[in-house]
Amino acid sequence: MSDLFQPLDDDPAYRQVANAIEFKIVGRTLRTGDALPSESDLARQFGVNRSTVREAIRELEIQGLLGRTRGEKRLRVTRPQSKRISSGVSRALALHDVTFLELWEAMMALEPAAAEHAATRRTGVHLTLLNAAREQFIQDSANTPVAVQAVVNFFKAVAEASGNQVIALSQAPLNALLAPALLELIDQVPQARARIQLAQQRIVNAIKLKKTQLARTWMEKHIRDFKRGHELVFQGN
Amino acid sequence: MSDLFQPLDDDPAYRQVANAIEFKIVGRTLRTGDALPSESDLARQFGVNRSTVREAIRELEIQGLLGRTRGEKRLRVTRPQSKRISSGVSRALALHDVTFLELWEAMMALEPAAAEHAATRRTGVHLTLLNAAREQFIQDSANTPVAVQAVVNFFKAVAEASGNQVIALSQAPLNALLAPALLELIDQVPQARARIQLAQQRIVNAIKLKKTQLARTWMEKHIRDFKRGHELVFQGN
DNA sequence: AATAATAGGACTGTCCGACAATTGTGCCAC
DNA sequence: GTGGCACAATTGTCGGACAGTCCTATTATT
Numbered sequence: 001m002s003d004l005f006q007p008l009d010d011d012p013a014y015r016q017v018a019n020a021i022e023f024k025i026v027g028r029t030l031r032t033g034d035a036l037p038s039e040s041d042l043a044r045q046f047g048v049n050r051s052t053v054r055e056a057i058r059e060l061e062i063q064g065l066l067g068r069t070r071g072e073k074r075l076r077v078t079r080p081q082s083k084r085i086s087s088g089v090s091r092a093l094a095l096h097d098v099t100f101l102e103l104w105e106a107m108m109a110l111e112p113a114a115a116e117h118a119a120t121r122r123t124g125v126h127l128t129l130l131n132a133a134r135e136q137f138i139q140d141s142a143n144t145p146v147a148v149q150a151v152v153n154f155f156k157a158v159a160e161a162s163g164n165q166v167i168a169l170s171q172a173p174l175n176a177l178l179a180p181a182l183l184e185l186i187d188q189v190p191q192a193r194a195r196i197q198l199a200q201q202r203i204v205n206a207i208k209l210k211k212t213q214l215a216r217t218w219m220e221k222h223i224r225d226f227k228r229g230h231e232l233v234f235q236g237n
Numbered sequence: 238m239s240d241l242f243q244p245l246d247d248d249p250a251y252r253q254v255a256n257a258i259e260f261k262i263v264g265r266t267l268r269t270g271d272a273l274p275s276e277s278d279l280a281r282q283f284g285v286n287r288s289t290v291r292e293a294i295r296e297l298e299i300q301g302l303l304g305r306t307r308g309e310k311r312l313r314v315t316r317p318q319s320k321r322i323s324s325g326v327s328r329a330l331a332l333h334d335v336t337f338l339e340l341w342e343a344m345m346a347l348e349p350a351a352a353e354h355a356a357t358r359r360t361g362v363h364l365t366l367l368n369a370a371r372e373q374f375i376q377d378s379a380n381t382p383v384a385v386q387a388v389v390n391f392f393k394a395v396a397e398a399s400g401n402q403v404i405a406l407s408q409a410p411l412n413a414l415l416a417p418a419l420l421e422l423i424d425q426v427p428q429a430r431a432r433i434q435l436a437q438q439r440i441v442n443a444i445k446l447k448k449t450q451l452a453r454t455w456m457e458k459h460i461r462d463f464k465r466g467h468e469l470v471f472q473g474n
Numbered sequence: 475a476a477t478a479a480t481a482g483g484a485c486t487g488t489c490c491g492a493c494a495a496t497t498g499t500g501c502c503a504c
Numbered sequence: 505g506t507g508g509c510a511c512a513a514t515t516g517t518c519g520g521a522c523a524g525t526c527c528t529a530t531t532a533t534t
Binding site: 014025026032051054055058059062063064065079080082085088089091092093094095096098102103105106108109110112113114117164165166167169170173174177 | 251262263269288291292295296299300301302316317319322325326328329330331332333335339340342343345346347349350351354401402403404406407410411414
Binding site for chain 2: 515
């Protein structure tokens with residue numbers, strides 16, 4: 001079973017300081033927007049050296065719990081932005097050598113759901129963003145990297161339009177993984193550009209008309225297409 | 238449109254150092270398991286002070302790119318473990334005040350997919366884990382916190398059995414959010430325990446028999462039940 | 475009076491040097 | 505080869521220091 005004793009964790013001071021501050025933030029004692037005391041002040045309060053405090057706040061800054069707006073000196077409490085979070089997750093996934101199939105299955109689970117909810121909850125702003133991504137793809141489809149970015153932006157826009165932060169945050173890391181795969185696919189499959197363009201149009205239209213099932217279905221077909229394209233690129237494997 | 242000039246980013250030294258090291262890790266120049274040079278050595282190489290290096294490696298340590306096994310002094314390159322990643326994401330979500338509905342929709346997207354793939358790819362080990370979680374729930378269903386943990390373990394086991402790291406890593410943060418919601422639900426809905434137990438049994442059975450569609454369906458019903466239970470608890474809203 | 479310039483004060487980013495505690499290592503005895 | 509021991513290397517933490525930048529209140533200017 002389990003050991004009789006837990007290894008006693010004698011965390012270094014910088015970690016304890018970090019935990020203490022994190023506790024206050026998560027417990028909302030320190031609220032979003034509040035400015036953190038100065039480093040020297042914290043050092044005094046915790047009774048540790050300023051260097052130690054700095055290592056601690058570095059942790060929280062990385063996790064997105066603390067941040068500062070450009071050109072501002074003092075740190076304030078912030079809510080982790082999806083961008084910061086998702087980049088960490090996608091890097092983790094990249095380091096774990098995820099396969100295209102794994103990515104595809106995850107997209108197949110999330111994107112149609114996102115599209116469905118987007119069709120229910122999208123606002124005018126969302127439609128604008130969706131169309132912007134779609135038009136970017138049409139405009140720059142010759143420039144492959146830009147086109148890939150446009151596809152990613154499209155998925156991001158759908159996820160945001162879903163009005164569901166959990167889905168959006170779960171979906172975000174997938175985009176970073178999708179980009180490199182798409183880069184090859186889009187160049188090596190002749191019909192890819194036309195199919196993507198058509199799919200996006202159908203999806204946006206369904207979302208616009210609030211046809212939830214249709215949005216889901218078109219999105220499913222769209223994602224399925226990626227797999228077909230990928231198989232074409234790697235035919236024989 | 239966009240501004241003519243980007244704000245020039247004059248990243249502080251510790252961030253540049255962190256990026257430089259991260260680059261080597263992601264680019265596999267530094268490979269998993271390799272020991273990092275000592276702090277003093279890094280300071281010399283980068284031409285900065287050791288304190289600066291320390292702030293930099295703190296970043297990477299937090300992100301799970303560096304770590305050390307208990308009682309080891311030197312840092313080594315590690316691959317981010319899902320536990321570390323997911324805790325960050327769930328905290329972010331918690332700070333964003335996600336609603337039960339958002340969580341539920343995300344589960345509704347991910348868990349049935351996980352169950353379906355689990356039915357295809359599960360190994361004997363996975364079945365053992367699934368049954369362990371199931372039995373824990375049966376055994377300790379009177380002890381609410383333990384029961385909740387057992388439910389979480391069950392979902393985790395399904396996600397792992399799916400053989401899809403992306404789905405597993407996307408699903409992990411949801412568990413931390415599910416727990417508190419479940420804590421109330423399980424106590425206030427009389428039939429909750431029996432229904433969860435039955436659902437788990439059906440799901441495990443389908444996974445065991447490799448009935449993919451059945452696994453998905455039972456999981457869907459299982460998740461739907463959570464929503465019904467939640468509505469019972471908050472009836473009137 | 476309204477606005478612009480300026481002088482301090484407060485902080486952050488970075489550096490230097492230091493020391494105890496702990497871990498890694500090479501050498502020696504057995 | 506194994507165990508043990510002394511010594512080197514390394515980390516965690518501390519104190520102090522200083523330049524550059526931001527904030528603020530005061531002073532000078534129109």
